[in-house]
Amino acid sequence: MSESGRRNPANHGGRDGGSRDGGNRSQGGGGTVRRDAKGRERNRGPQRGFSASAPSQRTRRADPARLVAFEVLRAVAAEDAYANLVLPARIRHHRLDKRDAGFATELSYGALRGQGTYDAILAACVDRPLAKLDPAVLDALRLGAHQLLAMRVPAHAALDQTVGLARAVIGAGPSSLINAVLRKVTARTLPEWLDHVLAGETDTTRIDAVRHAHPEWIVRALRQSLVAHGRPADEITELLEADNEAPVVNLVALPGLGSLEEALENGATPGPLVAGSALSSGGDLGRLSSVRAGTTRVQDVGSQLVARAVAAVELGSSGEQAGEKWLDLCAGPGGKAALLAALANEAGASLLANEPAPHRAKLVSQALAAVPGSAWSVRTGDGRDLGKEQPGSFDRVLADVPCSGLGALRRRPESRWRRTPKDLAELGPLQRELLGSAIDAVRPGGVVAYVTCSPHPAETTAVVSDAVAGREDLELLDAGAALDAVSLGGNLGAGNELTAQLWPHLHRTDAMFMALIRKKA
Template sequence: MNPARRVAFDTIRAVHDTDAYANLLLPHEIGRAGLSPADAGLATELTYGTLRRQGTYDAIVADAAGRGVDAIDPPVLDALRLGAHQLLSTRVAPHAAVHETVELVRRAAGAKATGFANAVLRRVSERSWDEWLARVERSARSDDERLGLRHAHPVWVIRAFRRALAAEGRADELEQLLAADNASPSVTLAALPGLAEPPADAERTPFSPIGFRLGGGAPDRVVVASEGRVRVQDEGSQLAALALARAVPVRPGERWLDLCAAPGGKTAVLAAEALAGGARLEANELSPVRARLVRDSVSGIPLDVPVSEEDGRARAGRGRYDRILVDAPCTGLGALRRRPEARWRKTPADVPELTALQVELLSAAVDALAPGGIVAYVTCSPHLAETAAVVAEVRRRSGDLLEELDAREVVASVAASDIDLPAQADGSGRAQLWPHRHGTDAMSISLLRRR
């Protein structure tokens, strides 16, 4: 059995069986299996491609099997999803895809299931991707369901994206966004300002002044050699941290707080900026395991950054701060390129609980601001309930205490080149980044200042 397929299958099973995160587990599984670079690339493509288009593959498998996917044993279903991906979306030879998938079924579910799996895969192989799409789309009950099948997104996510784009007058970009979510993102790195420089042959990112991409090869060599001063980080994440750090000039002695700091990428950028400006930075992360990631992220920076492990709603009240980053827990709908399983794991029922927490965290941060202090409210989600609505509710509760800064103007001033950030329909200063427009995660950035 090909080891790349085994690693992909084991990762997919862990995602569905134990709620594992593919982007965290897959590198570990690749290392443990000792895969060659070529096999590591195949395992990555098989894992991410299968998880991204899971909803569409489920419709195809159900049609080919003559039964709903709920009636198929989970290990067998995961193998069939993986087989369908190889047959319809890769250059893997059909006979190899069928044979290897049947062997995975034999290993996971026993010999009795192999006949069923073989029959389903043979039926899948009889049509091309476009022919299968045309077939399963006929069962869609609405245009949004057809979009969901074609672009492998749940209908509720499609509708949330449409509303967020419409708030900028750009609803016609929806299919571009959905297609961008299904493209593998390039690896972007950040050279911490004042502490590192991109390699001479690196390609600079279009917007972040500290971002770059390597021409080829794995980034690990550059990251390790930098002793923590170069790190892998999405360009949108870099811009969010820089927007807070550079919204107004830094006064020596300022006190900053990263309230929900894990995994620590934005913390590292803030630490470098604080070091350059003579400010102090503190960080907080509720989870002890994730707090260790934050400590690791700032270990190469010559600045003492204490990391507490508390509920952010309580932690914010232990001081007065000039700048606070609230990178709030959210649905993560803005990072579906990197976390392909998230689109199937989250549901509309998750949103109210998250928005209630987001309002409480941002309110606690506002209460902890010194006069003139600024809070950046950031989410890796464009969902209007998690972005515009949260800021509007906190501003309503705060009365005249807060003024909103124009985050679009701030991000544009930070960016290394012109950046397309349309005005929001609600008249707010919120800046919204997008995968299809900016090549970043769909990061939302709002800046509020205490009068």
């Protein structure tokens, strides 16, 4: 597992690293003498090190920042929650300041990303299968392992605070086990542990999976995806390392409506890939007035490039068009739809944003609220029906279909441990039906953009090939050239056989795939 992006400059352990007194003390000889209520001496000789301190010397409370991280891991494991949704709520609940919030974020996301690596190490330190441990105990061990192996937290503070957390929220008995296991973890550095647990291993997929904290099936899938999109298979190490880097926050100013001036004044830097974008230096973006107004938004630059390419690609000729009609077939929660609506507003076009789930359709409406209402409308309904209900009605259709999300693992740290190969098989029919509906909905001369946040060929090139096979009325456009046309450098190098694939290790974006299909006039 790469340590890039895992180091926190704040020495958080020092805040609570010291032990707390409990009971009466008298000083004598070379150590501290402890006496119980009857005056009996309780010390066991010279003062011992942190890892063997007597129970009354150990921290008995949960440090708020570590407690937040523990609650996030528990919600992810027990409630199938999403860390990016749980974490802000827990930070607010515990009223963490900026420093503690940063520590809790790094600890939560780092422990979730590195779960596979830490489990391999912990398995070597526990006398039973990890599956037999109480899930709460295992989460506490993962938090301790991340602090000990990948953060700038002194070992004594990481162990003391993790055991204190366990005593406060799990119990005294489990805390003894956690203390014993984490003492073993301190015996080696992360590189030393990796060499130890992988000693004698010859399977390169297994080695990559443990070293870079990805399930083995995802390592194989990503290696296959690289080759399918014209990249060398040996780029897999760079790709896995990029997945483990903390992503930079990307901003976009909605064209004609938003401005990056305030963000740039507060430390953001202009984005290098696409106009109207910026890279945020962090902090509370909610305090920026343009963000609160919805005219400046957080959006991965890969999504920005895709939306701009859809809006700019040349259409075929099919008679006079008074005003273009655009469709976002799978619009929730509304990020790309907001950018598309702003672009439509500038172009004198109108966007229909479709979303099947009512609560997500509401989110789409909220995302679009900053754009003049004359430029958009929201439909709540199944996108698979739209092609039949409104055939040949749209000039541009974005089909950003539900997918495995293998291209956004760096932003969703828990996702890699939830997904299974079965997900790919289950999503395939839905993806094909939605693309078929999009093709039915586009007019002759119009263009459909098929988009996924996954590079897997089962979700990308295979779906597109099936859609165009045997149809003489469809043609693939050069999606790589379309992305180049809307990028600042004009040479992304994302194209391969007319489709386009962005990569975290090459473009510092999510691994967005795009194919452009034009219906012949």
